[in-house]
Amino acid sequence: MPLHAQVRAARDFLVLHREDYDTAYAGFSWPTPAIYNFATDWFDGLAEERGHQTALWVIDAAPPGTEDTVSRERRLTFTELRDRSVAAAHWLHDHGLRRGDRLLLVLGNTVGLWEVMLAAIRIGAVVIPATPQLSPADLADRVRRGHASMLVADTADAAKFAGIEPPHGKVAVDGGGTGAPAPDGWLDYAEVRVDPAHDPHFPGCTRAEDPMLLYFTSGTTAQPKLVQHSHVSYPIGHLATLYWMGLQPGDVHCNISSPGWAKHAWSNFFTPWLAGATVLVYNYARFDPAGLLAVLERCEATTFCAPPTVWRMLVQTDLAAARTSLRECLSAGEPLNPEVIDQVQRAWGLTIRDGYGQTETSAQVGNPPGSPIKLGSMGRPLPGFAPVLVDPASGEHRDDEGELCLRLDPRPLSLMAGYKSDSESFDDELNAAAFAGDVYHTGDVVGRDADGYLTYVGRSDDVFKASDYRISPFELESVLIEHPAVAEAAVVPAPDPVRLAVPKAYVVLAAGWAADADTARQILGYAREHLAPYKRVRRLAFGELPKTISGKIRRVELRRAEQARAGSSGADEAASDRPDGEFRDSDFSF
Numbered sequence: 009m010p011l012h013a014q015v016r017a018a019r020d021f022l023v024l025h026r027e028d029y030d031t032a033y034a035g036f037s038w039p040t041p042a043i044y045n046f047a048t049d050w051f052d053g054l055a056e057e058r059g060h061q062t063a064l065w066v067i068d069a070a071p072p073g074t075e076d077t078v079s080r081e082r083r084l085t086f087t088e089l090r091d092r093s094v095a096a097a098h099w100l101h102d103h104g105l106r107r108g109d110r111l112l113l114v115l116g117n118t119v120g121l122w123e124v125m126l127a128a129i130r131i132g133a134v135v136i137p138a139t140p141q142l143s144p145a146d147l148a149d150r151v152r153r154g155h156a157s158m159l160v161a162d163t164a165d166a167a168k169f170a171g172i173e174p175p176h177g178k179v180a181v182d183g184g185g186t187g188a189p190a191p192d193g194w195l196d197y198a199e200v201r202v203d204p205a206h207d208p209h210f211p212g213c214t215r216a217e218d219p220m221l222l223y224f225t226s227g228t229t230a231q232p233k234l235v236q237h238s239h240v241s242y243p244i245g246h247l248a249t250l251y252w253m254g255l256q257p258g259d260v261h262c263n264i265s266s267p268g269w270a271k272h273a274w275s276n277f278f279t280p281w282l283a284g285a286t287v288l289v290y291n292y293a294r295f296d297p298a299g300l301l302a303v304l305e306r307c308e309a310t311t312f313c314a315p316p317t318v319w320r321m322l323v324q325t326d327l328a329a330a331r332t333s334l335r336e337c338l339s340a341g342e343p344l345n346p347e348v349i350d351q352v353q354r355a356w357g358l359t360i361r362d363g364y365g366q367t368e369t370s371a372q373v374g375n376p377p378g379s380p381i382k383l384g385s386m387g388r389p390l391p392g393f394a395p396v397l398v399d400p401a402s403g404e405h406r407d408d409e410g411e412l413c414l415r416l417d418p419r420p421l422s423l424m425a426g427y428k429s430d431s432e433s434f435d436d437e438l439n440a441a442a443f444a445g446d447v448y449h450t451g452d453v454v455g456r457d458a459d460g461y462l463t464y465v466g467r468s469d470d471v472f473k474a475s476d477y478r479i480s481p482f483e484l485e486s487v488l489i490e491h492p493a494v495a496e497a498a499v500v501p502a503p504d505p506v507r508l509a510v511p512k513a514y515v516v517l518a519a520g521w522a523a524d525a526d527t528a529r530q531i532l533g534y535a536r537e538h539l540a541p542y543k544r545v546r547r548l549a550f551g552e553l554p555k556t557i558s559g560k561i562r563r564v565e566l567r568r569a570e571q572a573r574a575g576s577s578g579a580d581e582a583a584s585d586r587p588d589g590e591f592r593d594s595d596f597s598f
């Protein structure tokens with residue numbers, strides 16, 4: 009069977025059983041072609057089948073303060089995008105890019121990003137995606153640790169790469185459409201021209217295990233790790249993501265995530281195209297919930313995925329007034345608070361379906377369409393995944409709670425090849441820990457009920473003990489966010505001389521609430537009513553939350569700040585050692 013047909017048979021099986029989890033889970037097996045190229049074997053096939061359908065639709069938000077919500081719109085059909093990516097591949101090849109070479113791709117949500125990704129895959133070069141929001145020092149680190157032999161960036165960001173000279177040069181893309189020429193010393197992407205004589209295939213073939221992507225993780229808990237994916241792990245592995253999302257051929261799929269992070273590749277590249285759907289991109293300088301809703305309406309998006317941070321912002325607006333054509337609402341990347349699901353359900357009559365995964369994999373766990381949802385649970389294992397829960401202390405397998413680990417026999421196709429170190433070799437230490445005991449360790453603790461539903465407890469590093477009880481920050485945050493004053497919350501342990509640690513909440517207030525003692529009393533009182541005494545939130549501070557560039561809450565920073573404070577004050581509870589702006593439940597009589 010041709011490669012395209014093998015993957016399509018697996019895709020069609022999942023689409024057919026999209027509302028029948030048991031059949032899909034039991035009957036699915038990963039296609040395992042020995043050679044595969046997403047551009048030539050899959051994308052070009054789409055151009056044959058559905059050439060006139062829009063493959064990519066990028067809407068640029070108008071600058072704040074202007075009347076219209078859209079400043080520019082670009083649409084490419086599958087045929088046009090295939091032709092542009094073939095042309096880009098030849099142009100990059102002419103400038104020296106070869107199979108196995110590493111290409112640092114630092115573009116925002118501009119058409120060039122999709123063209124260059126497809127072009128590099130076609131050639132067999134290894135793409136290192138990075139967000140333009142990184143600092144020059146971080147970008148230099150990506151070039152160095154990634155051994156990039158070429159880099160592609162927006163003309164507007166060229167200054168960030170001063171002094172960096174990769175062997176095959178620097179390519180400038182005029183993403184903003186300003187007409188500005190490439191800066192001195194840069195290659196100009198505007199030279200790319202479609203030529204019908206171009207061969208879409210490049211010499212040789214890409215083997216399944218050949219490297220295709222190198223990702224830096226978000227760095228939520230530690231230094232970003234370098235994850236290697238192959239020519240099948242993301243290109244075919246995202247069949248599992250497709251099943252969770254419930255995408256269908258012809259859908260218009262919108263996803264909010266920043267380029268450079270794995271979630272962008274999941275949901276703005278591989279998964280919708282595996283489904284034969286249109287990728288709809290809302291490109292903004294500053295996220296504006298009203299602008300997003302206008303785009304969803306205008307483009308008649310059918311499926312929408314966003315991280316919980318975006319959903320929390322959306323529910324602060326008048327969602328009920330939006331007239332969308334959405335069929336599927338999805339969330340991933342962080343735990344999703346039940347209160348947010350509830351609010352969207354009330355406004356739109358749609359249930360946000362949570363899905364869980366990592367840079368290291370596709371989606372692994374999720375609530376597929378049609379499956380009963382248990383509020384607070386992130387769903388069940390997706391087709392192709394057999395998780396086990398491992399007790400972090402004893403290493404034994406448990407039924408009820410433990411670290412989420414994946415069985416490797418058979419190995420989920422979407423699982424990374426492994427972590428790379430600074431050099432070009434694999435990082436033996438990191439990989440030994442990640443694959444200890446013949447399973448892959450996700451580093452996340454989850455609970456499992458009798459029906460096999462998994463509930464997120466926390467990062468192994470974020471879960472903590474207070475009065476000898478285990479505390480899940482997510483559980484406490486979900487209660488706090490039910491209070492109307494709370495837009496976002498992060499809970500971390502504050503060292504305590506008696507209880508070892510007590511839960512402390514950092515709270516971002518909803519509009520219209522004052523950061524004063526009365527609000528603190530109300531929130532702490534609410535948490536007191538709704539949480540068991542040992543989980544009680546005992547301290548509270550108002551302020552912004554530290555986040556990664558990809559928008560995830562960095563509890564590790566708050567935790568360190570608490571520890572540092574305790575270290576300097578000897579963890580003394582005396583009121584005089586209380587940090588500025590901290591409220592304690594002992595201040596109030598409830």
Ligand SMILES: Nc1ncnc2c1ncn2[C@@H]1O[C@H](COP(=O)(O)OP(=O)(O)OP(=O)(O)O)[C@@H](O)[C@H]1O
Binds near residue numbers: 270362464
């Ligand atoms: N639906 C979800 N519910 C709860 N947590 C989620 C969900 N989806 C993803 N996550 C969290 O995000 C993590 C994966 O994120 P990602 O791969 O972007 O890097 P990171 O783990 O945030 O960064 P780093 O590994 O560098 O600390 C998961 O391990 C999990 O902790």
